Amino acid sequence: MLNAKLTNKLATVMFWAIGFGILSILAWFLWHILSAGLPHISWNFLTRKPEEMIAGGGIGPQLFNSFYILFLSLLFSIPFGIGAGIWLAEYARKNWFTDLVRLATEMLASVPSIVFGLFGLLVFVTTLHLGYSIIGGALTLSLLNLPVLVRVTEETLRAVPDSYREASLALGATKWQTIRKVLLPSALPGLVTGVTLVAGRALGESAILIFTAGVSVSRFAPDLNLFASGETLSVHLWYVRSEGLVPDATQIAEGTAALLVLVVLILNLLIALPSRLYQRKMAGKSS
Amino acid sequence: MTTIATQDKIRVQNLNLFYGENQALYDIDLSMQAGSITAFIGPSGCGKSTLLRTLNRMNDLIASVKITGEVLVDNQNIYAPDTDVVSLRKRVGMVFQRPNPFPMSIYDNIAYGPRIHGIKRKRDLDEIVEKSLKQAALWEEVKDRLNKSAMGLSGGQQQRLCIARLLAVDPDVLLMDEPTSALDPISTLKVEELTQELKSRYSIIIVTHNMQQAARISDTTAFFLNGVMVEHGETDKLFTNPGDQRTEDYITGRFG
Amino acid sequence: MDIALKETPSDDRTSAPPSWNNRRRRTDRVMHGLFVGSAAFVSLIIFSIILFVGSQGVKTFTDVSFFQFFFSLDWTPAEHQFGAGVFILGSFLVTGLALVIAVPFAVAGAVFMSKIAPSWMREIMRPATDLFVGIPSVVYGLVGLTTFVPIIAKLTGTAGFGVLPAALILAIMILPTIISVSEDAIRTLPSSLEEASYALGATRWQTIGKVLLPAATPGILTGVILGMGRAIGEAMAVQMVIGNAPLLPKGVAEPTSVLTTQIVKEMLNAPFGSTLSNALFLMSLVLLLVSLSLILIIRIVARRRSV
Numbered sequence: 001m002l003n004a005k006l007t008n009k010l011a012t013v014m015f016w017a018i019g020f021g022i023l024s025i026l027a028w029f030l031w032h033i034l035s036a037g038l039p040h041i042s043w044n045f046l047t048r049k050p051e052e053m054i055a056g057g058g059i060g061p062q063l064f065n066s067f068y069i070l071f072l073s074l075l076f077s078i079p080f081g082i083g084a085g086i087w088l089a090e091y092a093r094k095n096w097f098t099d100l101v102r103l104a105t106e107m108l109a110s111v112p113s114i115v116f117g118l119f120g121l122l123v124f125v126t127t128l129h130l131g132y133s134i135i136g137g138a139l140t141l142s143l144l145n146l147p148v149l150v151r152v153t154e155e156t157l158r159a160v161p162d163s164y165r166e167a168s169l170a171l172g173a174t175k176w177q178t179i180r181k182v183l184l185p186s187a188l189p190g191l192v193t194g195v196t197l198v199a200g201r202a203l204g205e206s207a208i209l210i211f212t213a214g215v216s217v218s219r220f221a222p223d224l225n226l227f228a229s230g231e232t233l234s235v236h237l238w239y240v241r242s243e244g245l246v247p248d249a250t251q252i253a254e255g256t257a258a259l260l261v262l263v264v265l266i267l268n269l270l271i272a273l274p275s276r277l278y279q280r281k282m283a284g285k286s287s
Numbered sequence: 288m289t290t291i292a293t294q295d296k297i298r299v300q301n302l303n304l305f306y307g308e309n310q311a312l313y314d315i316d317l318s319m320q321a322g323s324i325t326a327f328i329g330p331s332g333c334g335k336s337t338l339l340r341t342l343n344r345m346n347d348l349i350a351s352v353k354i355t356g357e358v359l360v361d362n363q364n365i366y367a368p369d370t371d372v373v374s375l376r377k378r379v380g381m382v383f384q385r386p387n388p389f390p391m392s393i394y395d396n397i398a399y400g401p402r403i404h405g406i407k408r409k410r411d412l413d414e415i416v417e418k419s420l421k422q423a424a425l426w427e428e429v430k431d432r433l434n435k436s437a438m439g440l441s442g443g444q445q446q447r448l449c450i451a452r453l454l455a456v457d458p459d460v461l462l463m464d465e466p467t468s469a470l471d472p473i474s475t476l477k478v479e480e481l482t483q484e485l486k487s488r489y490s491i492i493i494v495t496h497n498m499q500q501a502a503r504i505s506d507t508t509a510f511f512l513n514g515v516m517v518e519h520g521e522t523d524k525l526f527t528n529p530g531d532q533r534t535e536d537y538i539t540g541r542f543g
Numbered sequence: 544m545d546i547a548l549k550e551t552p553s554d555d556r557t558s559a560p561p562s563w564n565n566r567r568r569r570t571d572r573v574m575h576g577l578f579v580g581s582a583a584f585v586s587l588i589i590f591s592i593i594l595f596v597g598s599q600g601v602k603t604f605t606d607v608s609f610f611q612f613f614f615s616l617d618w619t620p621a622e623h624q625f626g627a628g629v630f631i632l633g634s635f636l637v638t639g640l641a642l643v644i645a646v647p648f649a650v651a652g653a654v655f656m657s658k659i660a661p662s663w664m665r666e667i668m669r670p671a672t673d674l675f676v677g678i679p680s681v682v683y684g685l686v687g688l689t690t691f692v693p694i695i696a697k698l699t700g701t702a703g704f705g706v707l708p709a710a711l712i713l714a715i716m717i718l719p720t721i722i723s724v725s726e727d728a729i730r731t732l733p734s735s736l737e738e739a740s741y742a743l744g745a746t747r748w749q750t751i752g753k754v755l756l757p758a759a760t761p762g763i764l765t766g767v768i769l770g771m772g773r774a775i776g777e778a779m780a781v782q783m784v785i786g787n788a789p790l791l792p793k794g795v796a797e798p799t800s801v802l803t804t805q806i807v808k809e810m811l812n813a814p815f816g817s818t819l820s821n822a823l824f825l826m827s828l829v830l831l832l833v834s835l836s837l838i839l840i841i842r843i844v845a846r847r848r849s850v
Contacts, residue, residue, distance in 0.1 A: 008746035012659065018648060019655035019664065022722070025715065026671050032686060083581030091578060093350055104586035106842075110834045111592060112776025114803050118810070118827045119592045122599055126815055143592075146585055163387035167449070170345060171400040171456050172377030174571040181399065182389055197677070204679025207778040207803075211810060237681045238779050241688065250689075257682045264677045268670065374564065405563035 030261070037258025040251045046259075050217065050236070055248040059256055064222035065134065065230040069213060070202050072138035072226075074195065077145035082191070084146075085153020090179060109147035113207040116143055120212035134230035137213025141205060145198045152194025156187040193271045200267040204260060206234035215239045233260055295359070296321040296460065296490045297342060302356035304337060304346070311337050312514045315356070319507070321459075324482060324491045326505035326522065328498060330542065333511040335494045339462050342492065343379040344372050360460070377404065380458035384465045386445035388437035388452075393429050396437045396448060400456035415455050423451035424481055443474020450481065461485065463493040467500065479504050498538055502526050510534045593831065600825035606818045612825065618789040618805075625822045629789055631829065633801040636792075637706055637781065638774045641713035646767055649718050653725035653763070654751055672719040680716065684783035687712035692784055699796040704786030707795040712780050717770035724769060728762020729755055761844050768844070772837045776830060778803035802826045 048058025084101070092098040120140030130136040160183050168178040184191075214229035215236075223230075231239070237256040240249040295318040304312040312334045319325045327335035337346070344365060346352045357364045365375050377400075388396050397416040406412060416433070420426040425447045429440070437448055446466060453461065463482075467475040482491055482504050495501050501508050502522060509519040510531075518531045529535045536542060603612060607625040615626025656668050687708050696703025736758055740750040756763070786798020787808050800808070806823045813820040 004746050004749065008748040011748035011751070015651060015655045015659050018651040019660055019668070022648060022652045022718065023664075023668060023671065025718075026675055029675070029686060029715070032690065033682060036689070080581045080584055083578045084585040087578035087582040091575065092582075101582045101586045104589045106838055107835055108585070108589045108592075110772055110838045111589070112772075112778070112803065112827075112830050112834055114776065114778040114806055115592065115596060115827045115831045115834075118806070118824060119596055121810070122595050122824070123591075143588055146588065150585060161387075163383065163385065164389060165348070166345065166381075166383060167387045167389065167452075168399070168403075169348070170343065170376055170381040170383075171403070171453065172373050172375075172380075173400075173403045174373050174567055176571045176574040177403045177567065179574075181403065186390055200677040204677070204682070206679065206681050207807065210807065215811070234679050234681045234779075237679075237685065238783065241685060242783060253685055254689075257685050260679050260682055264674065264679070268674050268677065371564075371568075373568070403567075405567075 033254075033257050033261050037254040037256070037261075040255030041259060045255055050252075051246055053245060055246060057246060057248075057252065059233065059236060059252065059259075061217040061222060062231055062233045062236040062256075063259075065213070065217065066203055066232040066234070068222075068224070069134055069138045069141060069209070069230055069232060070199060072134070073141035073145055073202055074199065076139060077142035077149055077198075078195065081146045081149025082153045085150045086157065086179060088150065088154045089157035090175070090183070105147045105150050108143070109151070113144060113205060116140055117208040117211040119143070120208060125212055131227065132212065132214030132216075132229045133227045134213060135226040137209045137230055137232075140208050140212045141202050144205060144208060145202055148198050148201070149194060152197070153187075153191060156190030156194065157183055159190065160186045196267050196271045200264050203263060203267075204234050206232070206238055209235050210238070215243075294320065296361065297492075298357075298359040298362075299338070299342075300357040300359065302338075302341065302354065302358065304334075304341060304355075305353040306349070307351040310514065312341075315516050317509060317516060317519055319490060319492060321490045322487055323506040324486050324493060324504055326501035326508045327492065327494045327511060328496075328501050328508060328537075329511035329517075330537070331496075334514040335509075335511045336464055338511070339464055339492060339494050340381075342460070342462055343376050343381055344370075345376075345381065347372065377456050378458055379460040379462060380453040380456060381462040381464065382446070382449055382453060382466045385469050386442055386449050388440070388445050388448055390436065390438055392434045393437045393440070393448065394433040397452050397455050400452060404456060419451040419455040420448075422454050422485070423447045424477065424484075425451055441474070443470050443477060446470060446474065446478060447481065450478070454485075458489070460490045460492070463491065465494050465496060468496060475500075498526075510537065512537070593828075596824055596831060597828050599821060600828040603818060603821040603825045607822065612822065616791060620809075620819045620822075623818070625818065627802070627805075627822065627826055627829075629791055630800055630802045630805050630826060632791065633706075633799045634775055634803070634830075634833075636799075637709050637713065637785070637801055638771055640706065640710035640795075641717060641774045642767065642771060644710060645714035645718050645721060645770065648714075649721035649766070649770070650725055650756075650763060652718075652722045653729055653766075654755070656722065657726045657729040658747075658751065658755070669723075672723050675719040676723070680777055680780040681783070683712050683716050684780035687780065687784040695796050699794075701796045702786070702798070703796065704784060704798045705794075705796045706785070706792050706799055708784040709781045709801075710795075712784060713774045713777060716777065716780065717774050720773055721763075721766040721770040724766030725759070725763040728759040728766070731762075732758050761847060764844050765841050768837050768841050772834050776803065776834055778807050782807045802830050 045058050046063060047060040049060055050062070051057030084105070088098070088101065092101070117140065120136060124130045124136040124139050125132060164182050164186060165178060168182045173181070209232055213232065213235070215231050216229050217231045218225065218228035233256050237253050237260070240246060241253045246252065297319045299315050299317040302312055302315040303310065315338060327339060329335050340346045341354060341358060346354070354366060358366060360375070360379060389399065391399070394416055397419050398412045401412055401415050406415070417426065420429065425444060428444060437445065440448060467478050470478065479500065482493065485491065493505065505522045507520060508522045508525045510517045510525065512533055518525060518529060518534045520530070525534065526538055529538065603625065612625055612627050613631070614628050615624065616628045617624040617626045618629060656665055660668065691708040691711050692703040695701070695708055732755060736754055737750060740754045745753070781801060782804040785800060785804055787800050787804055788798040789800050789805065790798070792799040806826055809819065810823050813823060
């Protein structure tokens with residue numbers, strides 16, 4: 001009995017140590033990136049064009065391309081992802097087709113991003129002759145977004161109480177009217193969270209974009225041309241550290257990494273805020 | 288020839304209902320007149336709510352349900368293949384056990400039905416909202432906060448809001464599935480008074496656990512047991528002089 | 544109260560213009576069609592990926608034998624040697640090592656978070672792990688490059704690139720994934736299990752080790768497999784620290800290469816349609832099939848749990 005108590009005490013100490021260990025790894029990681037990179041971030045760094053050979057280049061075009069490609073990829077993937085999610089939550093009956101859609105979505109979610117990259121290279125860049133381009137990158141990236149969007153949409157719609165569906169249908173609403181006017185507005189906070197999650201992931205993606213959007217930027221940056229090549233922040237970070245020739249490659253990489261982490265931090269905060277405000281408004285506590 | 292010309296608002300003929308393999312309703316035959324209140328009573332699981340939900344085809348939402356027989360509303364079989372379920376539900380509306388307002392403003396809750404049925408003019412909507420809330424005896428309590436969320440109302444107010452929301456689509460028949468079971472006694476009284484005021488213009492069918500409630504408000508009462516309709520008749524007669532031993536046992540409290 | 548004006552159905556204001564019902568019924572059908580279409584389209588993607596990447600990949604076998612590709616360790620494209628054995632072995636080796644490092648920490652961390660940590664600490668750890676799932680892999684690679692590689696170089700007297708820094712950085716990357724899935728599995732166990740154990744006089748450690756962990760094993764296993772999938776498919780972070788030499792490593796601090804990193808290294812310079820390019824497609828097909836079989840394993844584990 002004494003032995004068991006002693007073991008228990010030791011185990012508790014060990015669990016606390018591991019808990020703090022994990023937290024300190026995470027904290028060290030964050031501190032390391034931000035402290036190394038934030039000093040390199042300046043207005044010039046954020047807006048100027050990159051240099052090939054000399055120090056002092058910026059990341060302006062890459063910053064623009066990151067958000068441009070992200071925006072386009074969401075534009076392509078949100079309608080299909082939300083549509084398929086609505087179908088799974090509201091229409092799907094138990095049959096082979098539903099099982100197939102679920103299995104296929106799960107499989108798609110497990111595809112390594114480099115495989116998406118090669119698929120994009122094969123289909124969009126080569127077969128469709130889009131070349132290394134913003135549009136090729138955005139199309140391929142939207143495939144990565146799809147399964148998460150489908151899952152988030154289905155889950156948030158399932159969390160909407162059935163009583164809303166019954167109330168609406170009992171008033172003679174069609175299914176689509178019920179979805180559009182009752183279910184989607186109620187599910188909105190969840191959907192916003194899901195899209196933000198997807199955006200964070202897509203923004204940091206690099207393996208897909210190396211093979212589809214390329215590792216160089218347009219001469220006319222920022223360039224809205226869909227067929228211009230569109231190196232993003234993450235790709236640029238990898239490129240300067242592994243193939244770049246500029247003498248300040250380390251500084252550029254660290255500054256870019258800090259910027260990426262900052263964006264991820266901000267997105268995580270954004271996930272928390274609007275959904276809370278929205279819920280408060282709908283709970284009717286405003287009076 | 289399946290339709291017989293009668294004065295019945297709703298006529299249920301030889302209705303059987305199955306959840307998958309399990310039969311929940313057996314050979315129900317029942318008719319209800321316009322402008323009256325019919326109460327369905329019986330112990331839990333007797334099939335009274337299930338029957339109520341067949342009358343506006345809310346059971347369609349459950350995939351495993353199979354139905355045989357007919358339900359005639361104004362002499363039209365609502366289970367005929369060419370039935371438009373959406374317009375059926377507009378004519379035969381439903382109030383649920385728990386108040387289920389949408390997470391929107393009071394105004395938008397009431398205007399929801401008219402809007403989905405194609406009414407867009409603000410002036411028309413205003414008029415419908417006011418009239419429906421007045422009919423549901425809620426207007427005086429909420430007229431100054433129509434743009435506040437309906438979720439902030441009390442349970443009894445929410446239920447009357449749901450009734451007002453239903454009246455706004457101008458149905459002929461109101462189905463009420465234990466509408467007061469989640470309410471306090473005063474709110475219950477208000478809803479009961481409301482049914483009396485509405486019954487001249489609507490056919491009302493109310494499922495209730497509460498026999499006193501059935502006795503207070505209904506014109507006819509149907510008693511159900513294990514999926515079978517044991518007896519249907521005028522409320523006074525059924526409660527004072529039931530025709531079936533099982534009915535008597537139930538209303539005298541021997542089981543249930 | 545004025546309630547005397549119930550209109551007859553024919554002239555009432557709430558009835559719509561006659562075309563309205565048809566129009567909204569048509570809209571309803573069209574939207575249903577669009578949703579089914581979206582679902583079918585999403586499902587189609589995975590099969591077209593398998594088909595396109597696969598058909599490009601198997602073209603390798605017109606020039607290279609099946610046996611050579613899978614079992615030869617000699618990758619010298621200039622001399623037409625396309626043995627991917629090193630990369631296949633390397634992928635499993637690095638992933639296995641990452642799991643060995645990460646799993647004990649992750650499971651203990653999950654137990655700590657769900658059963659031991661006070662709520663304020665849980666409030667910190669949950670968003671923190673979520674945050675780390677979202678950090679870009681190139682950032683992980685950079686940290687590996689600027690911290691682990693120099694330390695290992697100093698300790699071993701090598702260049703510092705190789706299996707060990709790759710496994711370490713992968714371990715950190717998959718830690719949050721395994722923690723959050725396992726924590727979920729432990730937290731959602733019925734509390735009656737725990738109560739029963741305590742009521743028999745078991746200590747917390749005995750309850751965790753003998754009751755909670757065994758009961759949560761399927762969920763923890765799912766987390767481990769998800770982490771494994773993430774590790775084996777990770778390209779950029781590993782590519783930055785592994786050294787990228789197509790050789791079997793002789794020690795943990797020796798450079799090697801894995802399926803993903805070899806693709807990153809050579810694809811941009813491989814002419815489309817060349818044997819090299821096809822062989823790289825074949826390698827990505829192998830990766831894809833490994834990832835898909837992991838999904839199947841998760842499904843089997845989940846089914847066993849529900850029985």
